[in-house]
Amino acid sequence: MAQRTVLVVLFDAVQSLDVTGPVEVFTGAEKHTPGTYRVRTASLDGAPVRTSSGLTVVPDRALTAARAPDTLIVPGGEGSRHPDPRLIDWLREHGPRARRLVSVCTGAILLARAGLLDGRRATTHWAYCDRLARDHPAVDVDPDPIFVRDGRVATSAGVTAGIDLALALVEEDLDRDAALTVARHLVVFLRRPGNQAQFSAQLAAQTARRAPLREVQRWISEHPGADLSVESLAARAGFSPRHFARAFQAETGTTPGRYVDRVRLEHARRLLEDTGDGVEEVSRVSGYGTPEAMRRAFVKALGTSPAEYRRRFRPAPVR
The missing domain is CATH 1.10.10.60 (Homeodomain-like)
Incomplete structure (x- = not known):
């Protein structure tokens, strides 16, 4: 099995858990089954970014130097609401080259602005579903599920839903045992299907x-x-x-x-x-x-x- 590259996009005021949740899942899967994933992070200029909670994250490289990944993950956060136009341009050009395109929380807004969700079913954090539907009528917004798969594109609801989606992708790539092992290590349950509602x-x-x-x-x-x-x-x-x-x-x-x-x-x-x-x-x-x-x-x-x-x-x- 060829090693899959997972690239996580970073930008100022990103939601830290949108980044670290999926990163922990895929790196955990790599530890369980060595040679399966290579996880990397990248910002526009390769410079450190400050998350919405004040943490500073140092990326591995600049987006311009990143090769097309197997899985491209776009997190959300305050910075996704007013993005750098260069980030949208990069996503528009490079998003279609990834085998799998994933968003966490309001990262769906970035994908929509890049035109990558047009004609697709998608979700995002419940508080921004109306905005996503209003600003991007070509997107079929479903406000209820914790994550949605539409072909090669997967979008998830707020914060921890990104962990659920990442576990589902690991199970798809490897097997249920690998995903269960990662879930146990993170002390989360591998049991929230995508169609589970965002709210009880x-x-x-x-x-x-x-x-x-x-x-x-x-x-x-x-x-x-x-x-x-x-x-x-x-x-x-x-x-x-x-x-x-x-x-x-x-x-x-x-x-x-x-x-x-x-x-x-x-x-x-x-x-x-x-x-x-x-x-x-x-x-x-x-x-x-x-x-x-x-x-x-x-x-x-x-x-x-x-x-x-x-x-x-x-x-x-x-x-």
Whole structure:
């Protein structure tokens, strides 16, 4: 297997974890399987850059001296919002030469400005998805997943999602064992698929202003297998069902039914990932009632069955 060069672009006010997260993953994979990756960093003029958190990073070389890499990684950060035009020109010229083009967080904005995301599906940090879609209408922006693959181009959401994407690329290049070894070394889980949402149900929904509705949100999260019909939840809050449904949506930004669906899906996924409980038991305690009902929910939301989800995303036992 030929050694793959991974080149990470640096610029002033870059987000440090957008850089170091993928770098640690690929260098970890090189340690696990020597001869697989050669990780390098480069800035426009080869000069040190100061990250958005104040750290100074010394690149290996200037971008003008860098050869076309196998994988080109473009991180995000404050500097991606007002980039040096020379960086955009370099990406426009050299980005197409890489076998694989990757962005972390708002690095997607740099790729879009270089025209490298036109006609492609992409994501970025949730706070900048609207801006990316507005400023670059030729890009199909999906604000939900933690990372998106579209052919040779991969884009990821904020900060730690770059680690998830890098682990997925290592698994693709090498094998699952190599990616699991790196994940264990970094004390992260190799189990966040790209279609996992950037937010959990509790984070995606707003916290209700009124105490009775906040209590209902807590109850739903702690009792996914209970009767979570609108009538039951309304009674717990002391509202009529109609008033409860309207108030819940007004204060959380989602309907009770959608909130319950998301909580149950997350609960079932955690059980499939973290326990050896059978699918029938998981479906029962997660509120689906039957394995078939849970299977339909998984296929609709994730495009895979519970059994396949467990096979792909439950970490192997540490030996």
